[in-house]
Amino acid sequence: MDIYLExxxxxxxxxxxxxxxxxxxxxxxxxxxxxxxxxMTIAVFISFTFGIDATLSxxxxxxxxxxxxxxxxxxxxxxxxxxxxxxxxxxxxxxPLCQKGRAGEAIGIATVSSAIGGILSVFVLAIxxxxxxxxxxxxxxxxxxxxxxxxxxxxxIISTGSMLKGLIGGILGLVIGVIGMDPITNFPRxxxxxxxxxxxxxxxxxxxxxxxISEMLMQISEEEHGIVIxxxxxxxxxxxxDIKRLLPTITRSSIIGVIIGAVPAAGxxxxxxxxxxxxxxxxxxxxxxxxxxxxxxxxxxxxxxASTGGALMPMxxxxxxxxxxxxxxxxxxIMQGLRPGPLLFKQQMPFVSSIFLSLLxxxxxxxxxxxxxxxxxxxxxxxxxxxxxxxxxxxCLVGSYAINNSTFDIWILLISGxxxxxxxxxxxxxxxxxxxxxxxxxxxxxxxxxxxLADGQWSxxxxxxxxxxxxxxxxxxxxxxxxxxxxxxDKSTDIx
Amino acid sequence: xxxxxxxxxxxxFIFAGxxxxxxxxxxxxxxRPRVLNAGFYPQLLAIILAVLAVALIIxxxxxxxxxxxxxxxxxxxxxxxxxxxxxxxxxxxxxxxxYLGFATATLIFISIMIYSLFSKEERNxxxxxxxxxxxxxxxxxxxxxxxxxxxxxxxxxx
Numbered sequence: 157m158d159i160y161l162e163x164x165x166x167x168x169x170x171x172x173x174x175x176x177x178x179x180x181x182x183x184x185x186x187x188x189x190x191x192x193x194x195x196m197t198i199a200v201f202i203s204f205t206f207g208i209d210a211t212l213s214x215x216x217x218x219x220x221x222x223x224x225x226x227x228x229x230x231x232x233x234x235x236x237x238x239x240x241x242x243x244x245x246x247x248x249x250x251x252p253l254c255q256k257g258r259a260g261e262a263i264g265i266a267t268v269s270s271a272i273g274g275i276l277s278v279f280v281l282a283i284x285x286x287x288x289x290x291x292x293x294x295x296x297x298x299x300x301x302x303x304x305x306x307x308x309x310x311x312x313i314i315s316t317g318s319m320l321k322g323l324i325g326g327i328l329g330l331v332i333g334v335i336g337m338d339p340i341t342n343f344p345r346x347x348x349x350x351x352x353x354x355x356x357x358x359x360x361x362x363x364x365x366x367x368x369i370s371e372m373l374m375q376i377s378e379e380e381h382g383i384v385i386x387x388x389x390x391x392x393x394x395x396x397x398d399i400k401r402l403l404p405t406i407t408r409s410s411i412i413g414v415i416i417g418a419v420p421a422a423g424x425x426x427x428x429x430x431x432x433x434x435x436x437x438x439x440x441x442x443x444x445x446x447x448x449x450x451x452x453x454x455x456x457x458x459x460x461x462a463s464t465g466g467a468l469m470p471m472x473x474x475x476x477x478x479x480x481x482x483x484x485x486x487x488x489x490i491m492q493g494l495r496p497g498p499l500l501f502k503q504q505m506p507f508v509s510s511i512f513l514s515l516l517x518x519x520x521x522x523x524x525x526x527x528x529x530x531x532x533x534x535x536x537x538x539x540x541x542x543x544x545x546x547x548x549x550x551x552c553l554v555g556s557y558a559i560n561n562s563t564f565d566i567w568i569l570l571i572s573g574x575x576x577x578x579x580x581x582x583x584x585x586x587x588x589x590x591x592x593x594x595x596x597x598x599x600x601x602x603x604x605x606x607x608x609l610a611d612g613q614w615s616x617x618x619x620x621x622x623x624x625x626x627x628x629x630x631x632x633x634x635x636x637x638x639x640x641x642x643x644x645x646d647k648s649t650d651i652x
Numbered sequence: 653x654x655x656x657x658x659x660x661x662x663x664x665f666i667f668a669g670x671x672x673x674x675x676x677x678x679x680x681x682x683x684r685p686r687v688l689n690a691g692f693y694p695q696l697l698a699i700i701l702a703v704l705a706v707a708l709i710i711x712x713x714x715x716x717x718x719x720x721x722x723x724x725x726x727x728x729x730x731x732x733x734x735x736x737x738x739x740x741x742x743x744x745x746x747x748x749x750x751y752l753g754f755a756t757a758t759l760i761f762i763s764i765m766i767y768s769l770f771s772k773e774e775r776n777x778x779x780x781x782x783x784x785x786x787x788x789x790x791x792x793x794x795x796x797x798x799x800x801x802x803x804x805x806x807x808x809x810x
Contacts, residue, residue: 318711324705546761550758558801600693
């Protein structure tokens with residue numbers, strides 16, 4: 157119990173509440189705007205936390221994370237355009253319910269379900285994470301090579317576009333991570349005369365470019381659509397009897413969310429869809445799902461916010477992000493000079509417990525802002541993109557500049573944005589590239605250290621049982637779907 | 653997407669080749685395991701990337717498409733022009749920031765971008781100018797005063 161109370165001392169600072177609340181508010185605003193994903197929101201704002209105390213910084217980022225995941229549901233319900241991919245399943249019943257004139261009720265149920273799911277995930281994270289970290293402390297370099305390969309493989313499979321393109325994206329991310337001083341020999345690699353590259357390419361401008369600038373360029377290259385919301389959002393706060401009736405749905409979906417969120421690279425959108433599917437199985441009236449019933453909103457919303465805690469688990473304990481959002485959050489930790497993984501639990505436990513408490517606080521803020529501010533957030537959805545796009549671009553430009561007060565990072569941002577735009581147009585996802593960039597240094601360091609200790613023998617990865625298991629799992633993840641499709645003769649899965 | 657996959661696969665293959673050969677110019681420690689050399693890891697990545705690039709090209713040839721190849725980078729000429737205009741503004745912004753200062757650079761960027769994004773029929777110069785100014789003031793106050801980022805002030809000292 158003491159380890160959890162250690163984090164409480166940070167909350168004697170009222171700034172923690174301010175940063176958390178502010179983060180949730182911005183997260184909800186950006187998450188509810190169609191086209192602005194939660195990952196993009198975190199990527200754009202992450203650089204502004206540079207130079208701020210790590211606990212305050214992470215309270216803000218977790219607020220963004222929680223708020224943005226929830227915020228996507230507002231647009232999904234009101235205009236059937238999910239603000240974030242996590243809200244796709246919410247729109248299946250949320251929008252039909254809105255069309256029946258019950259938008260406020262839909263948003264209220266979504267808010268309370270998200271809050272309950274989020275609170276459950278915090279408790280699971282707080283209990284399970286130290287246990288996982290204590291096991292991971294026994295891992296050596298060979299095991300870490302296996303874990304990073306698993307993370308890269310899963311995100312290649314799960315990302316939009318084909319698995320082959322996901323793998324190429326991951327390798328490109330690893331290649332970008334090579335720029336800078338070689339960690340073993342200190343030889344400068346690929347600096348091309350630029351002193352700013354001595355410490356490597358900063359991951360933050362690359363993330364902001366790939367998610368922020370490329371998204372804005374995508375929106376510019378596509379047609380505009382005016383958005384109209386033609387009903388007032390009212391009667392938001394659900395009744396106690398409604399919540400009581402929905403508790404079994406919310407609890408089941410929350411458990412699904414935590415488990416799926418904990419699978420590296422899975423994430424909230426998958427958790428929400430699985431929870432929705434399970435709701436159809438367990439519902440007494442499954443034929444009503446999709447026509448506008450509150451159960452169809454409660455299930456995915458509980459799951460997608462429950463996945464936030466689950467997704468943080470592999471990131472904090474193993475240094476492997478649970479989804480693209482936590483990959484970007486991991487960049488935020490590294491920017492503060494902190495390396496996620498079991499050593500973080502050993503050396504910085506008060507900071508880790510402040511993360512649990514910050515997540516809980518952000519869920520409470522989300523509940524309050526969601527219930528009392530939903531009708532105002534609804535109006536934001538109609539803000540014209542002609543104003544939003546340039547404003548967000550300035551955020552991206554300024555955010556990149558702010559890291560090192562250097563225009564060099566702006567050039568990194570623009571190059572990443574342009575490359576990201578073209579890659580996304582031909583079916584690549586930014587997530588594997590970002591993950592490759594973040595995991596690259598860890599991967600290289602552990603790979604070469606393992607081989608140095610084994611005098612160059614690659615068999616070192618096969619002689620350790622856990623390392624071998626991770627490698628076998630990686631091969632199953634990479635080749636399993638392909639072999640399965642060959643056996644079944646199924647051509648529907650987009651592997652290539 | 654076949655056409656773009658073939659082009660991209662070819663470019664990636666060439667890039668992987670260049671990466672491999674350039675990494676081969678890094679110092680080598682004779683008589684020690686190759687893993688100690690600075691070029692070992694980039695060359696390993698280059699080989700994997702080359703294999704994947706070839707796989708992408710092969711996949712583009714053998715993939716069974718159900719519809720026609722309908723990837724459009726830009727919807728029409730006007731969206732291409734808008735894209736290029738945006739690109740120019742993004743490239744100019746760092747120079748504006750350095751020589752004119754944050755506030756002026758941001759006002760110019762936002763004004764031109766908002767003006768360009770609205771169609772001719774929807775443009776109301778006074779309204780757009782006013783909104784651009786408000787957005788710039790808000791952004792300036794948030795970043796310069798609230799977050800205290802030390803931006804260049806340029807010749808106009810703002």
